[in-house]
Amino acid sequence: MWRVAFFASRSRSHLVWMDSVPKSAASVKKILCEAPVESVVQVSGTVVSRPPGQENPKMPTGEIEVKVKTAELLNPCKKLPFEVKDFMKKTEALRLQYRYLDLRSSQMQYNLRLRSQMVMKMREYLCNLHGFVDVETPTLFKRTPGGAKEFVVPSREPGKFYSLPQSPQQFKQLLMVGGLDRYFQVARCYRDEGSKPDRQPEFTQIDIEMSFVDQTGIRSLIEGLLQYSWPRDKAPVGVPFPSMTFAEALATYGTDKPDTRFGMKIVDISDVFRNTEVGFLQDALSKPQGTVKAICIPEGAKYLKRKDIESIRKFAADHFDQEVLPVFLKANRNWNSPVAKLVMEEQGPGLLRRMENQEEDMVLLTAGEHKRACTLLGKLRLECADLLEARGVLLRDPALFSFLWVVDFPLFLPKEENPGELESAHHPFTAPHPGDIHLLHTEPEKVRSQHYDLVLNGSEIGGGSVRIHDAQLQRYILETLLKEDVKLLSHLLQALDHGAPPHGGIALGLDRLICLVTGAPSIRDVIAFPKSFRGQDLMSNAPDFIPPEDLKPYHIQVSWPTDKETEKNPLNPPRQAES
């Protein structure tokens, strides 16, 4: 005798499916037939094999059925706002509002169960196989220097606030000083970025730190971790992952997170054009940092339409103020563009040699300063890949997982608002590259860091670094180079002064990783209860108003904006505008 309960009209992996209801038991049949869709029903009966020919090999329980003896309607389902079937198109707002129903879809069940299993395997690898210690670090912390994106939490001490940290960075370094030499945590982190699509105000990272380790050590740990935890139903992960310097990534793919599943690499063809008569190329090359760069769109002549070319050129003009020249090898496609025709006549052979083109290919050519030209072509490379795939060309195999380490980032970048000053390219605790230490006091902008990023299929899924363990160096970088208020970090500097071991670590963005593994369209599809892009929980309607008396213990009050300010505030449109 077998007793099961389930959502009526749908099978669940651990439940058996009823095909046969004994005709004698009319009342049982009535209960089961009349139960509204998605109600919860309990039946008792005998599990038997399905009659020959009626097996369903596509169902986990497709070989059996239950001869039902009793049936009970445990809880009926009221009218549904939508049907819980994957092929039904629902707006995302509706799905989020009725998340408890959306979670019943087989896709959400798959995503969340896979997430749980993958994290469990990661824990086994770190904790059981490699001696890591799972340490929980506080989320009620204090503001970090420059922590403008940190949520604040008022305390009962007037004027004093906790901050919800963006990562356990300081704590994990302090744990290294504390002799917990292999730390990991599946850490909840917080970042208040206002409204950004596909970002969540709270997110999860696999947070790792080790003492007495170098870049190679951490990289091979992570490669092993991903290999070990990779789902069995996906193509296995090959290790070691290839690695590329930041400079190479920029020059070849125009980005620090290259999608290496396909080619269309950027080629520097400046030398081919040394004697060009084309105006904008001449101009560019006459400048000190001037270059000519190109990518080759395979079969672009066959698949890209005139309007595609136009939208590409418009994008370059709008976002980069750059000219882009499409050149077709099939001479007849270039008649409309005298410039392209000129290029083919002048530099055709050189171009062909350098780009290794086929007849149906198209070359996208631009000129200008190295970084700018590369970044533009990097974007156009992805844009064209989208276009080609929309026309049925398979460039990026969805079953393929292409990992890549990007290394040797610059330690500092010029500040956006004040390019004369420096800011950390990643964070101020990143150690400088040992080969560049001598430049720290003379040309800090040239110093490479010991930061590394892990990229999967063109998305950054992790980043980390070897950290500074020398208090004096840390103080110099914070105070002299970054002009930070070191008082906010005095505890960390003090800790480094007390025998801090050399250490380094990494954090993997779990939501993004699971999103890529499952092929979900958004990270919201791998989170049980995500916020909308405006940071709202559409199910419970959080955040919500709070009576003023409940704010009193925290010594805060609301500064209501004037009507004028409200109008200007894009974050505060009427509720129904949210999707």
Next chain:
Amino acid sequence: MWRVAFFASRSRSHLVWMDSVPKSAASVKKILCEAPVESVVQVSGTVVSRPPGQENPKMPTGEIEVKVKTAELLNPCKKLPFEVKDFMKKTEALRLQYRYLDLRSSQMQYNLRLRSQMVMKMREYLCNLHGFVDVETPTLFKRTPGGAKEFVVPSREPGKFYSLPQSPQQFKQLLMVGGLDRYFQVARCYRDEGSKPDRQPEFTQIDIEMSFVDQTGIRSLIEGLLQYSWPRDKAPVGVPFPSMTFAEALATYGTDKPDTRFGMKIVDISDVFRNTEVGFLQDALSKPQGTVKAICIPEGAKYLKRKDIESIRKFAADHFDQEVLPVFLKANRNWNSPVAKLVMEEQGPGLLRRMENQEEDMVLLTAGEHKRACTLLGKLRLECADLLEARGVLLRDPALFSFLWVVDFPLFLPKEENPGELESAHHPFTAPHPGDIHLLHTEPEKVRSQHYDLVLNGSEIGGGSVRIHDAQLQRYILETLLKEDVKLLSHLLQALDHGAPPHGGIALGLDRLICLVTGAPSIRDVIAFPKSFRGQDLMSNAPDFIPPEDLKPYHIQVSWPTDKETEKNPLNPPRQAES
């Protein structure tokens, strides 16, 4: 060749200890001898067996030593604020301020590593052996009805706040509705209780919920979970755990979390005193709910001093407004108390029969309303156990772990501020006891619940219940009985209307559990970076002031208290007052 790095002058489990430095290498010896204590040193050399007779069986690496070839001081340690040796007494404030040094103590290392291992075993049990799914639920949520202890987090929408939830209660129920029928999470929870000793504003619970389960199912799951995850170096856990009703716990131990490692149970001796001439006993018994209760302190006559008795009586008078009468069986100890003498003369034989006393025992006797008398004696029972143990009597074996289920709690309690109204004894989602459903509409105060507590050695380490899965019943309890604003919970009520399966769950307080397992004096000793009892991080000085411009995006401002208010506010004494 073996290369290791470590904190100078202390061995770590994975490191070898140097006993022999080749005399030829004077420079190596100099480095090692001159490195300040707690510095980080790296040596390379050859691992060899220690000379016979020099092995140290107490050290994990006591059989080997390293013949050092090179040595390097990786990072020196500046002057220490205290010595990192367990026998050095430090004030807790100092330990918290230099937490990164305190973490190096063998006790903190043991506590945190045991915590990590025990949680890992729990995960294996739940995830790998019992098909539970680890689901992360949001911590930026909305206020729950009556959520006065919830931290608020201002959002960028004027006047709207998130709340940091006290538990994932609503989410785990919604997951059940969503068909994730076995959920668990090691969940970070938040509770703002102001200053309370041995409470933390953020804490961790092992959060579990299951569909299609009854009390027995959850209890045996938890028994298996604890048995499976229990550390090997502790006495094994026997299952099933004994269970006791709330009524029985109150009557026998005067509390809902009895420490069942020792006896001294409360005995109702009202019938013995039916004809007493002692005034306060007569008075008590003449009232409708009047009782006389007693506990027996074994060898109390031998170990308890006059001042102990006095402090016990004072405690009863101060906190319970109750009289307590100590009665010694050794008649000569009672000469100072004519009342005790009278009792022994009148009721001696009856008392002896009921209490099963020995000659050296002492009886503590009180009279009054059942609950009040029991609660008082429950406190005195623990008080006397402390006193006896301070005198060298072993009552509570520290190696013993005594688990107990307490069940059949009342579903509602009279509101403290308004006893005519009801409030939930635990939370409003708790299902009523099936045997008492008929009383819900007539005498709700008599309804027992399907709540259960798990008690270990007198501490509550967990609690849970079978939940209400019927929307109509949930609405009746919220609206009619509890007078709550159901609008705040409309999403949950709606979810129950959409085919919610019967479900139940539990949450175990991880910090408290690990504290009891390790025998740590405070939960702060099993948390890497705890807050002080005033909610401060003494290392980083969180919470901290924030510039007003950083509050602007959140539309809040600080309401600075006037000087008078500050004086009255006990939460805001000068910093140095904190210990």
